[in-house]
Amino acid sequence: MASNVISVNDQVRIDGHGLGIVTEIVYRGFTTSYMVRLVDSNFEVELERERLTIVPTDEMNAMSERPRSRFNIVSDSDVDAFNHEQSSSKKFFEEPEINENREIFEIPENELSSLLCRFLVSVRKQNGDEYEPSVLRGMISSFDRQLRRKGYEQTIALGPGFAKVRETLSMKQRQLKKDGRGNLPKKSEPLSDKDIDHLWNSDQLGTRTPDTILQTLWLYNTIHFGLRSCQEHRDMCWGDISLMADDNGHEYLQFSERQTKTRSGENPRDVRVIKPKMWANVVNHDRCPIAVYKLYAEKRPMNYSEFDHPFYIATTTIHLPSPRDTWFKRNPVGINKLGSMMKRMVQHSGLNSSKRLTNHSARKYLVQKLNDSNIPPNQIMQISGHKNIASINNYSHINQNQHRQISDILHSNVKENNPANPIPYPCSNSAQLNHNTAHVNTDSRSNLHVSGGFQSIFSAPIHGGTFHVHVHQNDSKLNQNSGHKRARYIDSDSD
Template identity: 40%
Template sequence: MIKRTQRELEMGEKTLESLARRIGELDELIEAENSTEEFVRSMRNPNTVRKTTADVNKIEQWLLSKNESRDICDIPPAELNNYLAHFFMTATKQNGEEYEPDTLKSIQCSINRFLAEKGSTVNIVEDREFKHSRDVLVSKRKMLRQQGRGNKERRADPFTQDEIEILYSKNFLGGANAKALRNTVYLNNAMFFGMRSRTEHINLKWGDVELKETSTGAKFLELSERATKTRTGVTGDTRAFAPKMFEDKGNPRCPVQMYIMYKEKRPDTMLAEESPFYIGINKKSKGDAWYVSQPMGKNTLGNIVKAMCEEAGIQGRKVNHSARKTAITTLVHAGIPPTLVQQHSGHKSLASINNYSTASLNQQKDMSDLLTSHFSKASETVGTPQEFSENIDVLDTVLQDIGNYEFNNDIVNNMSATASVPFPQLKELFTSATINGNVTINFGKQ
């Protein structure tokens, strides 16, 4: 047995203590890293997380069908590029139907996002190594569009003025009852504040909307916007101004008065700043307590527009986004500059506003009527064969007074009696006209 000196024993103990301390620090570091990663994951948009998981599962199941069991992150770029190319070309839904063109593109983005989250250095959307799979994706999307897919059949339809009137007349909007008032407040928030997703409405708190007055005493509501899908608050990408809705005195549909009425019908316990803005309806109430001290269900809130339109018999694809779309298309069609519309809606780019610049139903009808009127008038001016012959005689009579006039009867005789360009009121054509020199008028054959 080796005998240690006191100094060696002390040095050994210090070494063990240092090692134990280092191990403890390493454990803390690992724990901190895990907790920070968990924190980052918790702040991701839940809808994006679900979408990413579902899309990655599609490619993973497809890889398994090709006897490829490696993790997608472990597949070398050249092989992964080849797999992706075949996936985009052949992948279908579980029922055998083709994907929509934009769905395939979103799957590509989900796979790329998943790889980045896993620490992979490849980028299938930009890297040169994945050009072939991108070319295949472009070709597949082109083929699907040629087959009639991707025509945006699920695009939300905005409300027309007539449809709004129907909803008010049938008490699905207005202040006649709790449901109508709740529907009205929801539509006003979506239209005047530019709110869009169900999540934004679910996260809306009572204190986020504040009733204020201008220096002249005009009342208005102002939204203190929380982080949204588009404006996360990370890069300071806030709106140019806080969204507002101003009162319209004397108008029974005044948005500010609808808000005040909604406030009066709420329980006092639901007027705190952190109380949910949308709350459930008190189905047992016979007095002023129209609502209960509970938040509105997510599914109910998510289908609020669809439900009331179906009950009212409103046609078209009316969903919650229809309210926001109504606001933006109304401003665009009214000639409001796109930059101001963008500031109101909160879009990051002007290009997004162009998606709302399509002609409204009334505008499409006006264009159709204009074209119908144009062709109807054109047909009215053709005239009968007899009228055509009479017009030729009138032309001859008028031109006889012009010196050096030659009339080519052969051409006139060969002209179709149903010519699309007759000669009505030809005398007026040369009234007050001064013609000098030799003049030849040629009539082209029909």
């Protein structure tokens, strides 16, 4: 009878499927776990005894005698199954009320159009609430992509057979907007500098505990590298971030991007031209990302910093471990923990609960901060990873100070109480006009030296009068265009 005691170098089966070799027995108080290296990889994971089954020696020998190959044998059906699994397509029509078990691309056009119309009118969330208008449009776009991938005769977006679907979608969106949907009341707000200072001062960021190290690295990676969802953080490996130095010896971290929402890997050339970098904070060493990264590398388990090892790994159960204790375990962080990073920090820090802060708030902070600092959108895209420059406008808006200044300008009492010194509105245009001459009537003349863009002229109160603006050019330029042109008169509709 085979023994149930697991020893180092034993070959085990994980959850009845994968194979591994036990490399270490870990004792944690009254519990015992096992470090298992997966077969044909350098990846190790810490598992409980209940998940492991010892593989008999004769079975393992028979498996080892099989010839190894660089390629697994797959059929055309395996390829189709793989593509179908990766295509995020869901069988939305399997509900008992519809009772449609066919794939969407197997349904004839006339039947599919009717089903999609019924779907748009009736679909609800699990709690019975209506979806947002943009979510419905995203669902239809997902169906359309699946149909195009399968070579369907018509597309939902343009096909004449789906005209009723497009009309139903438009009417449904109009009804939802009338009911108050589409305003995104649960839309996350960007972090502010004060919010981040509060997280540092409340010990939610820093190097005090293993959890604060992970939270700090998560925030820095989101802000400086433009990572999106928790899945992108989850997929990160230790080798994706490299510690480097520039020509002046200044250290920085460089990020090599993997698969993302906008760069799925289908096009090998569709990669970031510029790899995002994060330099050391020489002004405030306590908040230096390089120092946090080095401490994290030091506290990781031995031999668990290979290129393909997970970047975020689980923390020890000890809240305040000593320098001699183990700070991290050989397990990747759970996706639920990564998905609630900001929520957990807000709860433990006592941050303003009326402000809706989520993981996405850190990414919004990145775009909003750079936009407020007048960084051009094409440069912001190289950090945030956006492919469309118009997407930057969805993240960046006027900040609270700019909004307050606009409100003060629009208040009539600003001009009445202090007409000589109104509140100037900051302009992002860096153009300067140094030779603008303004003539007020015939008895008053003054020179206006305008900077910050042409719109800055209107940042001061104007009380009547006629302005004549003269644009002076060099004589050489005037001589180049000395030809006579016919005068053209244009009627105006203005008063």
